[in-house]
Amino acid sequence: MTPPALSLASASHGPAGASAPADSPLLQVRGVSLDYTTGNTVVRATHQVDFNVFQADRFVLLGPSGCGKSTLLKAIAGFHPTSQGEIALAGERVAEPGPDRIVVFQEFDQLPPWKTVLQNVMFPLRASRTLGRKEAEERARHYLAKVGLSAFADAYPHTLSGGMKQRVAIARALAMQPKVLLMDEPFAALDALTRRKMQEELLALWDDIHFTLLFVTHSIEEALVVGNRILLLSPHPGRVRAEINAHQFGLHSQGGAEFQSTAQRIHRLLFDTPAPDAQGAADAAPAVDVPGRVRLAAV
Numbered sequence: 151m152t153p154p155a156l157s158l159a160s161a162s163h164g165p166a167g168a169s170a171p172a173d174s175p176l177l178q179v180r181g182v183s184l185d186y187t188t189g190n191t192v193v194r195a196t197h198q199v200d201f202n203v204f205q206a207d208r209f210v211l212l213g214p215s216g217c218g219k220s221t222l223l224k225a226i227a228g229f230h231p232t233s234q235g236e237i238a239l240a241g242e243r244v245a246e247p248g249p250d251r252i253v254v255f256q257e258f259d260q261l262p263p264w265k266t267v268l269q270n271v272m273f274p275l276r277a278s279r280t281l282g283r284k285e286a287e288e289r290a291r292h293y294l295a296k297v298g299l300s301a302f303a304d305a306y307p308h309t310l311s312g313g314m315k316q317r318v319a320i321a322r323a324l325a326m327q328p329k330v331l332l333m334d335e336p337f338a339a340l341d342a343l344t345r346r347k348m349q350e351e352l353l354a355l356w357d358d359i360h361f362t363l364l365f366v367t368h369s370i371e372e373a374l375v376v377g378n379r380i381l382l383l384s385p386h387p388g389r390v391r392a393e394i395n396a397h398q399f400g401l402h403s404q405g406g407a408e409f410q411s412t413a414q415r416i417h418r419l420l421f422d423t424p425a426p427d428a429q430g431a432a433d434a435a436p437a438v439d440v441p442g443r444v445r446l447a448a449v
């Protein structure tokens with residue numbers, strides 16, 4: 151089935167998460183180390199990671215497999231405890247999951263198959279008692295229209311393509327109007343053409359609603375297309391290696407000389423082993439807004 155394009159009807163809801171002043175970070179991650187403990191074994195997933203996400207940022211966590219991107223996302227969502235450091239959203243410490251942080255995963259089976267598309271989108275609104283039935287249905291239909299799926303409101307997930315299922319998951323997440331939308335490699339299981347289309351549609355949706363996005367990927371190209379800011383994490387355990395400003399890039403810039411040279415530069419930053427002294431300095435330095443961090447304002 152050919153997935154329909156996103157509809158860009160004007161928003162009836164303002165940008166989500168408008169509670170933090172524009173110049174202060176919406177999400178603060180401070181010195182966060184995350185571990186998995188199995189019996190006597192402790193696996194460190196990230197080590198003393200710092201970053202800030204501001205209102206309406208499209209902030210990307212980029213790094214090689216196993217560097218702790220998904221674990222960081224889980225910690226921000228409130229599903230994984232911090233071993234060191236602190237995470238705060240709109241000034242409140244994150245201690246548990248909440249409706250102000252909604253995650254869209256890669257897996258297509260994140261939609262209960264016994265619920266229709268409309269019921270899927272309404273479900274968190276009802277379960278969290280955010281809205282009554284009538285209001286929840288109105289809100290759900292509004293966001294289904296935004297992802298171009300109004301005609302599929304009564305369809306069941308198994309009748310949809312992978313891209314359409316991801317659109318439903320996005321509509322369901324945005325309908326909650328979270329302070330931050332968390333996406334964990336949401337397009338990684340899609341074929342290349344659908345993935346590109348979904349990136350395009352996500353950006354069009356962002357142009358429309360200006361939600362705050364935290365997006366995990368291990369694709370350098372996807373990070374440059376989707377993000378306005380990109381945090382590079384080192385191989386396991388993930389430490390902050392650099393922050394890149396990517397405002398100037400979009401789908402139109404793929405293949406261009408500046409895009410290619412930035413992609414190559416990111417590749418070097420991610421995979422070239424720093425000299426021992428430089429690594430030591432990076433480990434010692436707090437990562438945000440201080441000399442010593444590799445900060446590339448205009449790459």
Ligand SMILES: Nc1ncnc2c1ncn2[C@@H]1O[C@H](COP(=O)(O)OP(=O)(O)OP(=O)(O)O)[C@@H](O)[C@H]1O
Nearest residue numbers: 186193195214215216217218219220221222368386
């Ligand atoms: N449930 C778990 N128990 C023990 N170790 C885990 C568990 N989940 C992840 N890890 C380990 O934590 C580290 C970070 O994993 P994580 O999945 O966060 O990385 P990632 O950067 O998201 O990787 P990928 O891009 O492959 O999804 C890895 O070394 C991984 O083996």
